[in-house]
Amino acid sequence: MGRIETFAEMAINRRCKLQRNGIDMTTLLAGASGATGKLLAEQLLNRGQKVRAIVRAADRLPPELLDHPDLSVVEGTVLDFTDAEVAQHVMDCSSIACCLGHNLTFKGVYGHPRRLVTDSIRRLCRTVQASPKDKPAKFVLMNTAGNSNRSLIEPVGFAQRMVIGLVRLLLPPHVDNEKAADYLRTEFAEDSGAVEWCVVRPDSLTNETTVTTYDLHCSPTRSAIFNPGKTSRINVAHFMADLITDDATWSKWKGQMPVIYNRPLQDNES
Numbered sequence: 647m648g649r650i651e652t653f654a655e656m657a658i659n660r661r662c663k664l665q666r667n668g669i670d671m672t673t674l675l676a677g678a679s680g681a682t683g684k685l686l687a688e689q690l691l692n693r694g695q696k697v698r699a700i701v702r703a704a705d706r707l708p709p710e711l712l713d714h715p716d717l718s719v720v721e722g723t724v725l726d727f728t729d730a731e732v733a734q735h736v737m738d739c740s741s742i743a744c745c746l747g748h749n750l751t752f753k754g755v756y757g758h759p760r761r762l763v764t765d766s767i768r769r770l771c772r773t774v775q776a777s778p779k780d781k782p783a784k785f786v787l788m789n790t791a792g793n794s795n796r797s798l799i800e801p802v803g804f805a806q807r808m809v810i811g812l813v814r815l816l817l818p819p820h821v822d823n824e825k826a827a828d829y830l831r832t833e834f835a836e837d838s839g840a841v842e843w844c845v846v847r848p849d850s851l852t853n854e855t856t857v858t859t860y861d862l863h864c865s866p867t868r869s870a871i872f873n874p875g876k877t878s879r880i881n882v883a884h885f886m887a888d889l890i891t892d893d894a895t896w897s898k899w900k901g902q903m904p905v906i907y908n909r910p911l912q913d914n915e916s
């Protein structure tokens with residue numbers, strides 16, 4: 647008679663089976679200590695996903711995340727790890743999410759690394775490309791409604807073009823956001839690569855405690871400079887988690903740069 651499996655063996659076997667079937671539920675999250683990153687980690691954990699959080703300092707994460715059994719923390723930065731370390735962190739992840747952003751201090755905005763987001767995602771994607779899996783990895787990047795999807799015709803008025811030109815000169819993080827989205831859009835334009843991507847574009851970020859109704863559009867429906875909309879970070883995290891966990895949401899938005907706005911209250915109520 648065969649030996650009865652222990653619970654631990656059953657758990658290991660189940661995990662091996664999931665991995666054999668290409669279903670690995672770990673998301674590598676860069677920028678997990680940020681205002682949106684923390685919310686995304688929480689959303690994913692609540693949905694039974696595993697999260698590997700890359701943070702400069704673990705104590706920037708709240709205790710309820712640190713204590714969660716499905717969260718593992720890697721201290722350091724994507725740009726400072728060795729190639730072998732990046733490969734090890736990426737290896738068993740089916741998804742990568744990036745909520746990195748320059749800190750709003752003089753050093754954060756004008757110091758190094760000037761291309762924090764672009765160089766980090768390029769390094770992560772190249773690592774995935776070097777050891778492709780059966781299924782492409784999902785890459786979800788938090789970006790901004792102030793950036794255009796240059797694969798589409800997104801009309802931008804003359805005054806906004808002038809202001810964006812100035813912003814590019816004066817605020818290097820904006821150029822970093824543009825280049826990061828351009829990298830995914832142009833490097834993985836074909837549907838057959840090791841990486842599939844979605845660039846999420848929120849407008850002016852706000853902090854709310856609960857998820858509310860939000861609207862998604864292929865392109866901005868208002869001017870990010872002269873008539874900005876609001877997007878709560880928790881709604882951004884909710885949508886990013888949907889992209890990672892829900893196949894229908896992913897099929898709908900992969901290879902695109904959806905803009906996300908909170909639905910105005912009066913529209914919510916109707």
Ligand SMILES: NC(=O)c1ccc[n+]([C@@H]2O[C@H](COP(=O)([O-])OP(=O)(O)OC[C@H]3O[C@@H](n4cnc5c(N)ncnc54)[C@H](OP(=O)(O)O)[C@@H]3O)[C@@H](O)[C@H]2O)c1
Pocket residue numbers: 676677678679680681682683701702703706723724745746747748749750754758759762788789790791819823848849850851879
């Ligand atoms: N503010 C807005 O209204 C707005 C609107 C649309 C889009 N966005 C974009 O949304 C993104 C995220 O926004 P957020 O408010 O959630 O960001 P946030 O709270 O400022 O978090 C930024 C994250 O990036 C990390 N980080 C900063 N500098 C780093 C470095 N040199 N090396 C490694 N990690 C570094 C931070 O780590 P530490 O915790 O260690 O500092 C933190 O995890 C940004 O790209 C921003 O441009 C902002």
